[in-house]
Structures are given as structure tokens and as C-alpha cells.
Amino acid sequence: MTREKFLLEKKVKEAILESQNKVIMVLGASDTGKTTLIEDLLGFLLEKYTVGVVDADLGQSHIGPPTTIAWAIFQRRFESWKKAAVKDFYFVGATSPAGCLLPTITGVKLMSDMAGQVTGKVIVDTTGMVGRGAGKILKICKIELIQPQIILALQKENELEPILGNFARMSTPLIFRLSVPSFVTQKVYGQRTSYRERKFRDYFNKSQKVALSLDKLGSKNALSEDYLYHRLVCLKSREGKNLALGIIDEIDEEKRKISVYTPLDKAEEIISIIPGKIRITLEGKEIY
Ligand SMILES: Nc1ncnc2c1ncn2[C@@H]1O[C@H](COP(=O)(O)OP(=O)(O)O)[C@@H](O)[C@H]1O
Ligand SMILES: [Mg+2]
Known part of the structure; x- marks a missing residue:
């Protein structure tokens, strides 16, 4: 099935392809297209790099089962998340980082470091928890610990600004704000639970x-x-x-x-x- 692709400005694409910008973190609330955007990034990054993707979304995992932070290696071509070569995982044990902030941040750091040791690019997919409380602190600490060179921020309005504001005017990370395309849809009630059940069942x-x-x-x-x-x-x-x-x-x-x-x-x-x-x-x- 063909689907619409994210339209990335030339300067964004160039920055992503730049070899010095090794670690890219994708931020956004739930259903803002983070995982779909990463598929598109793999589409052009794999022509030049071996890419490690760290899936820190505990509830709606694409790599490894829910409750884990897993990473997979991609070479040459992205086929599907199902076929991803999972290299390692960290067990958080819950489907949301709420109440598990320390294991979550520990796992993201460990998996990103592992991925970085053997790949030329690391992309970190994150959970949709970006609210003003724990979600905001988690994301700020993640950025400080992982030190991505690039942040791709998918937002509908300005919901990520309380996080991004902490890094304003800094030389790194480079922050690119992207709007949520209309083809990205909100999951209906129950869809998240059934997705999670299916992932566990598989x-x-x-x-x-x-x-x-x-x-x-x-x-x-x-x-x-x-x-x-x-x-x-x-x-x-x-x-x-x-x-x-x-x-x-x-x-x-x-x-x-x-x-x-x-x-x-x-x-x-x-x-x-x-x-x-x-x-x-x-x-x-x-x-x-
Ligand atoms: N290009 C697209 N065409 C059609 N549907 C899309 C496209 N990109 C995303 N979607 C839909 O939008 C939803 C959210 O996208 P996703 O990338 O999973 O968001 P996130 O990772 O931020 O939760 C998905 O369930 C998917 O069905
Ligand atoms: Mg996702």
C-alpha cells in the first residue's frame, strides 16, 4: 500500500543526512506521526547509513514487545517493523513511563549507546507522554542524557514548546519543528489496547x-x-x-x-x- 510521505524541507533533510548529526530524537504527543516519520527517514538514510532505531514507546511498541525499550538495526532497505532485526531490549515492565521514569530513562540511554556503537545513525522514537508534569521532565532529561544532535518535533499546536524552550538558542540539539500532516489519524478508543494485545499475543x-x-x-x-x-x-x-x-x-x-x-x-x-x-x-x- 502506498501512503503519503512527510514533506521535509531541504535543510532538514540535509541536516539529518549530515554524518556529524548522529543521534536524532523524534518528539510528539500520541498519534502525531512519529513512527511513520521514522519510516520515511529510513527511506533515505539507509542509502548511506546503517541505522539503529531505539523504540522507547512502551505502550505502542514497533520494535520488541510492549513494556520494553528495544533497538533494531536497519540496513539497505526498510521493509516493515515486523521484520526488524531486534538487537537488544531493556525491560521497564509497564506500558507507560508514568511511575517508571527511572527505568525508562535508563533503558533509553543504554539502548541508544548500544545502537551508537555499531551504527552510523541512531533514531530515538519516544512515548507520547509530553504533558507539563512528568512527561515534560522525562523528555527534558532524555534530551540532556542522550544528547541528540537533532530533534524532530511533531506538534499540532505548541504543545512541545515547554520542552523545547529549555534548549532554545543552544547550538545543539538542532530543533526542527514539523506540523502533523493531515494523513496522520488519531487512534479511536480501544485501538491502543488491541494493538498492545496483538503485540503480546504475537x-x-x-x-x-x-x-x-x-x-x-x-x-x-x-x-x-x-x-x-x-x-x-x-x-x-x-x-x-x-x-x-x-x-x-x-x-x-x-x-x-x-x-x-x-x-x-x-x-x-x-x-x-x-x-x-x-x-x-x-x-x-x-x-x-
Ligand atoms: N502517511 C500516512 N497515511 C495514512 N495514515 C497514516 C500515515 N501516517 C500515519 N498514519 C496513521 O496515523 C496514526 C498515527 O501515526 P504514528 O506514526 O503511529 O504516530 P505516533 O508514532 O506518533 O503515535 C497511525 O495509526 C496511522 O494509521
Ligand atoms: Mg509510534
Whole structure:
């Protein structure tokens, strides 16, 4: 399907292509076209660069499952987000940065640095949380920590100005304000939830149940929380690598066993289980 493209001024495109402007951050409220804009950027950047895209949108993820900040490498041609080569992810454990600001910012920094080590360009997609409170502080801190050379700011009115104003008149980042094109549509009620469910469902589609010994896991304290049944968890390796997500099926205190559904096939690598904030079914439905 062909779709309309973002019209970028020549100076914006040139700045984006400039090799010194390595890190590009895309800001905007929900449904302002951030992810679609990134597809268009990949369209011309991939002719010259290998590009790492960091997806910091926890709820409406395109790279990796929701609740994670993942990054993927793109070479030569953008086909689809589904086919993206996911290189690594950081587990935040929630579908919104609200109440998880520190894990969110930690994840964005770690994933951007990783992407920057092996690619010539890094694009950071962000969450739509840009309001005056926590969203504003999160975005300002993200910019200060990641130090992008370019910010592409998609706004309908002036909703990003409280964030952008902090960087006014500074030589970096270069800020380009873009208006939201008319082809970008607002998602209707329920569309976000169903998108998220589908992403979880796809992720856990080929899961198997693995049983682990509670005594061999290095995360006994973390697993003493309430409501562990159906809890979304992150499975980690001895090296501290995030291996995959899982859903707790059962904990048998007597047999000292925990069973988890996960698409990971190398269960022997799991040495730690980190609980997230949400509980879900294998079909991706959140349990409240
Ligand atoms: N060029 C386009 N043509 C048609 N629909 C579009 C186009 N770009 C975006 N959309 C629609 O607008 C919505 C929001 O765009 P998206 O890039 O996902 O925004 P954001 O990443 O800011 O949430 C999408 O759900 C998509 O259906
Ligand atoms: Mg998006």
C-alpha cells in the first residue's frame, strides 16, 4: 500500500543526512506521526547509513514487545517493523513511563549507546507522554542524557514548546519543528489496547512452559511479591543480558519450582526472573 510521505524541507533533510548529526530524537504527543516519520527517514538514510532505531514507546511498541525499550538495526532497505532485526531490549515492565521514569530513562540511554556503537545513525522514537508534569521532565532529561544532535518535533499546536524552550538558542540539539500532516489519524478508543494485545499475543505465540528451580534463581526476593500468577517477567542470563519476557504460570513453594511461559528456547540460560508491573494472559490481555 502506498501512503503519503512527510514533506521535509531541504535543510532538514540535509541536516539529518549530515554524518556529524548522529543521534536524532523524534518528539510528539500520541498519534502525531512519529513512527511513520521514522519510516520515511529510513527511506533515505539507509542509502548511506546503517541505522539503529531505539523504540522507547512502551505502550505502542514497533520494535520488541510492549513494556520494553528495544533497538533494531536497519540496513539497505526498510521493509516493515515486523521484520526488524531486534538487537537488544531493556525491560521497564509497564506500558507507560508514568511511575517508571527511572527505568525508562535508563533503558533509553543504554539502548541508544548500544545502537551508537555499531551504527552510523541512531533514531530515538519516544512515548507520547509530553504533558507539563512528568512527561515534560522525562523528555527534558532524555534530551540532556542522550544528547541528540537533532530533534524532530511533531506538534499540532505548541504543545512541545515547554520542552523545547529549555534548549532554545543552544547550538545543539538542532530543533526542527514539523506540523502533523493531515494523513496522520488519531487512534479511536480501544485501538491502543488491541494493538498492545496483538503485540503480546504475537510475542508469546510460540511459547513453551519451562520449569525452574526457585533455589537456583538469583531473584528470590524479587519473587516474594504478591500476585505473581500471570505476572509479566523478564528472564535474565548470568551475564545480565535480558534473554526474553515470560509470564508466570505457577509457583510451587513445596516443590520449590516456578513455571513460566516464554518463547525462549534456551531455558538453561535463565538465572534470574525480574517481575514487571503488569499481569497478562497468553493472549495478551491485561489482568487488573
Ligand atoms: N502517511 C500516512 N497515511 C495514512 N495514515 C497514516 C500515515 N501516517 C500515519 N498514519 C496513521 O496515523 C496514526 C498515527 O501515526 P504514528 O506514526 O503511529 O504516530 P505516533 O508514532 O506518533 O503515535 C497511525 O495509526 C496511522 O494509521
Ligand atoms: Mg509510534
